[in-house]
Amino acid sequence: MEMIANYINGELKPPHSSDYLDDVNPATAEIFAKIPLSDEEDLQDAITSAEKAFKEWSGLSAKERADYLMKIAELIQENLEELAMAESMDTGKPIQLAKTVDIPRAASNMEFFAHAITQFSSESHAGKDSINYSLRKPLGVVACISPWNLPLYLFTWKIAPALASGNCVIAKPSEITPYTAYLFSKICVEAGLPKGVLNILHGTGPEIGNAIVQNKKIKAVSFTGGTATGRKIAEISAPMFRKVSLELGGKNPALVFADCDLDKTVEGLVRASFTNQGEICLCASRIYIEDSIYEDFKARFIDKVKALKVGDPLIQSNNMGALVSSQHLEKVKNYIALAKEEGGQLLCGDEAFELEGNNKQGYFLRPHVFENLPIQCRTNQEEIFGPVVSLSRFEGEEEALVLANESEYGLASTIWTTDLSRAHRIGAQIETGIVWVNCWMNRDLRTPFGGMKNSGLGREGGLEALRFFTEPKNICIQF
Numbered sequence: 001m002e003m004i005a006n007y008i009n010g011e012l013k014p015p016h017s018s019d020y021l022d023d024v025n026p027a028t029a030e031i032f033a034k035i036p037l038s039d040e041e042d043l044q045d046a047i048t049s050a051e052k053a054f055k056e057w058s059g060l061s062a063k064e065r066a067d068y069l070m071k072i073a074e075l076i077q078e079n080l081e082e083l084a085m086a087e088s089m090d091t092g093k094p095i096q097l098a099k100t101v102d103i104p105r106a107a108s109n110m111e112f113f114a115h116a117i118t119q120f121s122s123e124s125h126a127g128k129d130s131i132n133y134s135l136r137k138p139l140g141v142v143a144c145i146s147p148w149n150l151p152l153y154l155f156t157w158k159i160a161p162a163l164a165s166g167n168c169v170i171a172k173p174s175e176i177t178p179y180t181a182y183l184f185s186k187i188c189v190e191a192g193l194p195k196g197v198l199n200i201l202h203g204t205g206p207e208i209g210n211a212i213v214q215n216k217k218i219k220a221v222s223f224t225g226g227t228a229t230g231r232k233i234a235e236i237s238a239p240m241f242r243k244v245s246l247e248l249g250g251k252n253p254a255l256v257f258a259d260c261d262l263d264k265t266v267e268g269l270v271r272a273s274f275t276n277q278g279e280i281c282l283c284a285s286r287i288y289i290e291d292s293i294y295e296d297f298k299a300r301f302i303d304k305v306k307a308l309k310v311g312d313p314l315i316q317s318n319n320m321g322a323l324v325s326s327q328h329l330e331k332v333k334n335y336i337a338l339a340k341e342e343g344g345q346l347l348c349g350d351e352a353f354e355l356e357g358n359n360k361q362g363y364f365l366r367p368h369v370f371e372n373l374p375i376q377c378r379t380n381q382e383e384i385f386g387p388v389v390s391l392s393r394f395e396g397e398e399e400a401l402v403l404a405n406e407s408e409y410g411l412a413s414t415i416w417t418t419d420l421s422r423a424h425r426i427g428a429q430i431e432t433g434i435v436w437v438n439c440w441m442n443r444d445l446r447t448p449f450g451g452m453k454n455s456g457l458g459r460e461g462g463l464e465a466l467r468f469f470t471e472p473k474n475i476c477i478q479f
């Protein structure tokens, strides 16, 4: 049984407590590794080593730091097969998705911020009798806390800009999917990353996660996860006047207009709804369809959803794997039961379905589609984070916009129309941080990424991330 280790001061170390948690493969329900339960002592070691490393790391040139990130990116590419297999085993996601999306994106994150930091500049303002210029300084020791759905993808999305801009990092992956972060720490050792620059602590949110956030030496927290956890982190950080970047939950609307390209829309929305078993914060969950094409859309959508293959994530042709844990499967099933109680009609999902062999005990669920759910009901308002979507009708642009904005969340939306003027009009008024027109999850790493309302605070990506991880200082010189 593999014993996952923490990565502290450049070394792989067991936790002081000697206590471990099981790492379960959700496709088989088998335990395949043990996860360290880190405590305050491990945190102290990590912080001491990060503080010690800061002077030298922040004193390197941007190019020198970028070279380390590029080396790590290269090693991620070289180890793509092993990392993809680990990601699939830990999350239950199709291996094909891990190979083509998760792991390549982790390498791109490192590469992107290696390039970005060499292009990062600050402002200057020339006046009549003076010139002002800004310096951008790294913050010191910062924390990066990430969730279980896109483990290495989101872990590196935070670590890369933090390191590139000269900070030292205490990082905590999700205790549900820690394995690729562990492999990543081995890659950092191989890349020769100076000791203490990055420290990875494993363990649970309420224990080591909370200890990291409570620690006053942590100058900023970059967090991706649930809205309730984000709120706790904001509450703890507020009295410290500490910077926080919070990427939280979503309940993402899709607006399907009668003038859309129906084939592309159906295909796009099947992907937007059920990729990664619907366990992506950006997945479509409330699909609003213009009345005149409702029945046509519904018939085609259901046909395609029924054709999705759910099963062993290691079989390349399967579209969906297992949900991440038995607790999460239970949560999603409870929402399905609730949707029925709330008056929803199930259009597909309950088909008898039993996997054999290794996957018999796995946490699999077919994609579920409901219609006729009241707009305000819990299943239309709360984040389910699984393969469940709801179809509703609208008439005209105005109503579409009201329905889309009827949510406490504001992460991502999709608009399906061939009328470009309409896309611009709605794009400007819809209350989400990200708007995709006739596409979904088309990502350009230079763009600001994040949510409005209860979906978060701040933006990641491109210069936004580099600004978050640095503090500006203005210097004024009078002639």
Ligand SMILES: NC(=O)c1ccc[n+]([C@@H]2O[C@H](COP(=O)([O-])OP(=O)(O)OC[C@H]3O[C@@H](n4cnc5c(N)ncnc54)[C@H](O)[C@@H]3O)[C@@H](O)[C@H]2O)c1
Pocket (backbone or CB within 6 Å): 145, 146, 147, 148, 149, 154, 172, 173, 174, 175, 203, 204, 205, 206, 208, 209, 210, 211, 213, 224, 225, 226, 227, 229, 230, 232, 233, 246, 247, 248, 249, 250, 280, 281, 383, 385, 411, 451, 455, 456
């Ligand atoms: N907006 C985005 O970019 C984005 C991306 C992915 C996931 N998410 C959201 O994440 C959620 C699913 O992920 P999850 O269940 O892992 O979320 P979560 O909030 O339970 O956990 C996220 C991370 O925070 C840690 N954590 C938990 N409690 C903590 C505490 N009190 N203090 C410090 N750290 C703590 C966890 O150990 C984990 O590493 C969904 O709501 C999803 O929408 C958002």
Ligand SMILES: O=C/C=C/C=C(\O)C(=O)O
Pocket (backbone or CB within 6 Å): 149, 150, 154, 157, 279, 280, 281, 282, 443, 449
């Ligand atoms: O589940 C959430 C997905 C987040 C995606 C990103 O942060 C990204 O693509 O940069």
